Amino acid sequence: MLEKLELSWIDYFIMIIYFVFVLGIGWFLRKYMKNANAFLEAGRSIPAWVAGLAFISTNLGALEVMGMTGSGMKYGMLTTHFYWIGAIPAMIFLALFMMPFYYGSKARSVPEFLKLRYDEKTRGLNAILFALMTILASGISMYALAILMEKVLGWDFNLSLWISALIVLAYTYLGGLSSAIYNEVLQFFIIVIGLLPLVFLSLKDVGGWGGLKEGLAPISTANGFAADSFATTWRYTGEATSNPMGVEWFGILFGLGFVLSFGYWCTNFLIVQRAFAAESKAAARKVPLIGALPKMFIPFLIIVPGIIALVLMNDPSKGFTLPLDADHKPIYNYTIIMLLKQYLPAGVLGLGITALLASFMSGMAGNVSAFNTVWTYDIYQSYIRKRTSNEEADDRHYLNVGRITTIFGVLLSIGSAYIASKFGNIMDFLQTIFSMINAPLFAVIFLGMFWKRTTGHAAFTGLLAGFLIALLHHGLTVPEGATTLVKGGWLGTLHTYPVEMAQNFWTAIIAFTVATLLTVGLTFATKQQKSEAELHGLVYSLTPRTIVEDAPWYQRPVGLAIIVGVICLILSILFW
């Protein structure tokens, strides 16, 4: 039985102050929510630095913080690939090459960009899959947080589920996307400052970075790896079997570094919506780059403590343990909260728990606000009630729809959290399935932006085929040791991957390749329905480059991209 973590009055007081500020921001912003544009698009008025931090904070959801600390414990520094090669090149590409078209097209969402560039059916497919995915992700994250709070803090599952969801509902209902974005900035600082004492104390406890490497050496060799394999990122990726992650360099570079990361960072509306809300095209281009700067250092906040936990687990004198699941395997997702319990006294402990709550709220608010926009503009306005000639009445109507959708979205998320509590495996499975759309979606958007010939019929077929091929690949392959069909092989087993991550990388690679080849092939066989005038501002070759900025080089997108790229390269070399 897991011993509950006792919180003091000051810990609760810190949480209450945080809730007051979060709700206060929503309350303050409510007077600006006069139309659908303000509510669903933040009036395109957000400064670059605010949108940039929100861009990262949205990605720092509860599952990310809990999961990446757990992954740090399982794979060591190799987990940082998700933050360096698996994020930075994609963010630079989004900023320099894609944001001008997303923002310049005046599309209000990624599905709407697909409508402008291709046709209605391509938009519809993306909008429906995306709306389902955000609700699922939101519900699973909510369930993970509530179950964690129940098991470790002894809080009632229903109470923590409803209170956290209702706070997110209150501030997103009051202030729309603006409130979600401004609160994400506040939450970003809470997450960083709340977890900072944990990093210093745990690192000091194992004797600093040198002591950590010494502690990892016997663990590495006992698992059949080189002594420093847990502390390096690229050195042992020549073969999949020689590193703890079980993936070779090609899978990391092409599967994660290209297909998965470009699919996620460049086309997932949940993330790029923050850049859509920026105050100008120049600001929108800077958003991913400003976000990339803290992104590169987040591994030191959430992955390094996970690696430290691995050393602590193997040193009986430290008394650090993880709770076990029904199969008596450690629950890696509990690593971060068990570390908080191990090191933080009352006071800073409240700050650490608040950081976890903040990460959950930023992730959930991101999902709800993205669902809101896609539902209102891409589904409701397209298929249920189209615009009329009365613009003012329309605007009021869509603002009301946006508000009702916020309530509807949060309630659906709560519903999916309860389904996850009963059928967790099915929900995980559905989330895996829906996330498979990202790789073919990137192929289709990339071709649409950089090849004016690409046709709507080809894009729709490529998107659908890429998604179905990803499903088929998942159904015919399994990771080694899988005990459930959720992990794959539900159609049979043609191939067994050494680890689940390799299966994920190759699913994305195959889906992307099929979508690209099919879209290119069918483009030659179908007729372009759009004129060059219609594609102006949507395709690279048909859009004049007019950005002239009166700013020093380091504040321009290209200058910022160079700074970000160089820092990423230095970090990769330091931890090679």
Place this chain on the structure above:
Amino acid sequence: MVDIRIPIGLMFSIFGILITIFGFITISDTEMYQKALGINVNIIMGILMLVFGLIMLFFATRKKKA
């Protein structure tokens, strides 16, 4: 619309003051800080947060040059 640095600055200043005071109140409670390797992290983090909050407020409220 809103200068987010003001609520951030205010919140961290309040956290900083609160946690610093709590750190001083519990300064002799060696058992409590045993898990933090004997370091009074509340005083350290409290002061850091207060400084961070005040810097945020300073930048949010200073006059911009014409």
